[in-house]
Amino acid sequence: MARTLESSLRAEFEATLPWPLDAFQAESIDKLDGSRGVLVCAPTSSGKTVVAEYAIHRALRENVKVIYTTPLKALSNQKFRDFQRSYGEGETGLVTGENTINELAPIVVMTTEILRNLIYEDPERLREVRYVVLDEVHYIDDFPRGSVWEEIVIQAPVHIKFVGLSATVGNYQELAEWMSENRGPVETIYTDRRPVELRLWLAMQNSFLPLFAPDGGIDQKTWAKASQDEEAAYHVQRFRSLPSNDLLQVIGELERLKMLPAIYFIFSRRGCREALQRCAYHSLDLTTPEEKAAVEAISADRLRHLRDPDELALYKRMVDAGMLRRGLAVHHAGLLPYHKELVEELFQAGLIKVVFATETLSLGINMPARAVVVSSFTKFDGVNFSTLTTGELTQLMGRAGRRGIDTLGHGIILKESDVQIGTIYEVAMGEGLVIESKFLPNYNMVLNLLRIHPPEEAEKLMARSFGQFQKQLAATRTTDRLANVRQRLGDMTQTWECENNCTLADLEAYYKIEDRRRVIRIELRRLRREA
Template identity: 40%
Template structure:
């Protein structure tokens, strides 16, 4: 008998997942992007909404958390849905609580009572366990969850889903089922775009490039040195995004055009608009004017807003994390209505926004990962490519990658576009916060048992993980234990000191913040100096970030001296940016607005919001960690300074 839910006939993987949930099992679901995995999460909410237990839904990024909050609030009522993303807390006692995975990890790590009666935790995009920087968060979330909690792990296609499920079953001692599907309701067609060949298959492109190399007229460049002339290189024409869009329009739009550069997204949208390929749309002009009517003048004057407004009139837009929330919201609204023909976006759109298109284009198949430029792996490629093809609308989802001939590698491209073959691997690492919480909540024997529970240990030793301790983790734990004892976070009795207890609730820069705020260190600092400290700790100095004016004064000099006199804070390299962050903090105390701040830096508006959001997050952590009645009041005062300058930004 065919199973139906919400009036839809379920696919086999959805039906099997629901049957496992009805048995009270945890479930690991591995299926392509856009295949309908969220429907399984909906089922859990529907079947538990009238029961006393709660449900937690976690997402890897705030954008996805925010979208799920909107979607679930619409489906289940605002009174039943809560949101926690660090800087935003809405209805925290709701039946269904949506949060970033880091927030959930922090709650279970510290033994937060609000997670004790959680019946299901839904981990969306659980393949993020592969993330080098953040993957450990998903592992710790599973390890430290209450024994009665069940999990729904939703993932893009992963070849070792069964191994991941067996690990959860081994450490949590309950049944975990693996449900996999490679089937896409809307199949993908992978193509490539070359300046001369146009949109072609990989095999045709290989032949074209091979033939082109033998054509003498192929844009040869000569340079002369001295008396003689020598051919140095052959210049290959780069593919052009406007020419590609011309080939796609009108049959293969809407198009999501992905670039890994925010600046590139913005400039490409402007270039396409300037080309006048699409006519202006009277409906869009009227709609945009009405939407922006209540916006502050400063927002409407921003270069990014002006470019966006002009482009939107022709059904063109760009979307990235550097935009103001209200601008992103307008773009998402129009895209969901089908009014945008081409949207240039960074990869966060592929993860954070569930809005597919007929065609997905890649500006490049290489990205900067924070350290180096590298090729995309299969998981990254299919995460983005999976946004091609709208269920119930398109018969095929088109994926087109722009190719620069000198970098063409047939075998790499064939492997990349054939199948997602990237397994998930443990990225488990012991943080200072983890060690402090282990010491605070467990004895030595329990700590050793927990250290064996990592996915890393299971991947090394399989079902024998309990008998064989991972020497790497044991060594790391002992090393951090000695360091924390030396720094006064652990006492002679091997229990946490006041400073150690304070830092169990600090989840980044634990030693520095513990040193500064668990005792008297902060008490002779002004609010300005405290905010400088927090700003320096969260500031991510990019090479091209510029500040027009730096504010050096006696308060800064005193703060520098005080930090240098302390053996712990003197070692903090992040404080080297204290001078720079005065450009962002000093004006706050002169009643300058967010838009005044923007005139003093080339940081994008969204990056500036994120920066202050991170400062507010640190303030919140310190406030919760403190047992000192004075410190929360100081944090409230610092928070008020920031919020005053952001009042035109937040709440929109």
């Protein structure tokens, strides 16, 4: 009977989809039906959200509740709007630090921190919740926010099933094992296959050169040209500070090669604004008269929904309507919600041809493009400027290629004179993200635990963290290696020979004296400099 019900639910859900389930989606749904949860690792824009939508479909049919969590307010707002369109306003709620809308609805979208606070402060509200979707669960690697995901997995009521959605990570099995220890059997589904093929390009002197040859190896012509430019930068003074590409020329090349619409990533809000201003100064126009009329119609419809006159005046002042009509816009976390929603709607409709965006657009927001441009291979990480990692580059490029529209997505990296071509290839060909726990107990966490648990129980809960799990795994591996070293030491002791009758203890004492001598020499040099 139960199997028949699940089959009917599955068939009913599949009938709502625009195309058949991919193999990994079908496997994920099967495993969700038969386990305590699933962890789905797949590339950006591959369709992971379908698994979460199936959990929502089940929850509505079973008359239970589901919570969908995201790491960003912008992503929560978008999911809320998507679910409102799919399931109706009465069925969907939103809780973030800024908005609380219909919080008792069967489907509630919230930021991850809000769910963590609910677990500590109002666990009764979770009694009817059957499923929790953890979108972008690889954020567990983020410092200092990653510990929030760990707290949720450890502390959530036992009746809740988790659906974890993650970008492709190297140690997904390790993460699933830890979740299984805390929640019961959690199944894993992994795929690195993109629904739309991705082709990478290197932009030099406003031309796009293939980064890889057809056989998947390094394109030798691209390597040679980049190496020649680097050699010229070395020999010619101040050549290094000159940019190799121009914004307007790059957009022109995108248009010529039919790679629009495109997301042009710039890692600062100011940089995004300046790029749009430069396009305005040069009167860049990428839309047809029909597209301009469509932009005006959608914008006017948005304006009609603004009731507050002050909000309407602010909206008109902040939104560059002229550049929207020309198919150009910016997108970052500092925009007004109505402005951001308008840009997203226009881009999804194909009316915005180039959007200058910060990296927040790469984190799950549904704005796929035909091409993605990475304007800089370095970004500020809060302390200093560092090269993009393989995981970050993969996340950015994940927006390239629109499923059901494009057969090929394009990722363009703008070559900078201070970034060597070898570094670009190393990152582009490197291994993906490996999650490491950033669990760091703080006063707030400890006080929350002690408020609802005795000290002994709180200490046990802390010991169940992903960080502790990884340390135990490392300790096990270290123990095995230590046993090997001791075996080798034992063999050396048995076969030790020395012409002067010295022992291994003498050798150990010699190296200790040598280390001490090295320290003293360094100290002497320092004292001489200061004398």
